[in-house]
Amino acid sequence: MGKWNNFVKTFNLPQISEKQQARLSFPLQSEEIIKTMEEISLGKTSGSDGLLIEFYQSLKEILPPKRLHIYEDVLKKVTLPPTMNNPLITLLLKLGKYVQRCYSCKPSSLINTDIKILLKILVKRLKK
Numbered sequence: 001m002g003k004w005n006n007f008v009k010t011f012n013l014p015q016i017s018e019k020q021q022a023r024l025s026f027p028l029q030s031e032e033i034i035k036t037m038e039e040i041s042l043g044k045t046s047g048s049d050g051l052l053i054e055f056y057q058s059l060k061e062i063l064p065p066k067r068l069h070i071y072e073d074v075l076k077k078v079t080l081p082p083t084m085n086n087p088l089i090t091l092l093l094k095l096g097k098y099v100q101r102c103y104s105c106k107p108s109s110l111i112n113t114d115i116k117i118l119l120k121i122l123v124k125r126l127k128k
Contacts, residue, residue, distance in 0.1 A: 023125040025075075028071050029068075033063075033067055036121050037056050038060070040113075040117065046110065047088050048086040048087065049114075051113050055113070067114060071118050088110040090108050091107055092107075092108050
């Protein structure tokens with residue numbers, strides 16, 4: 001881990017402020033999860049779990065309290081459970097490129113919808 005830390009320190013990466021840290025560590029609320037679920041665009045591809053945002057939105061009265069406990073656990077441990085940490089990596093053809101050429105494709109990582117919800121909550125908090 002020491003070599004990795006030293007390597008990362010060679011880059012001039014942006015740091016989050018103490019104010020942003022405070023917003024990120026504020027306890028999650030079910031209402032925040034519901035609002036974020038409603039803001040995510042419909043028709044987006046899901047990750048390896050196959051659950052679309054439409055599924056989450058249809059159960060918005062039931063799921064947020066259950067998700068709340070999972071999200072809090074993820075934020076405390078600063079790690080994702082294996083079931084949430086399985087992005088689906090696929091290749092997408094670039095517009096106007098030949099299908100037969102490898103360079104005509106770009107990789108795309110599709111993450112599970114539950115992680116999209118949590119990430120969107122955290123991004124919104126950082127932007128405030």
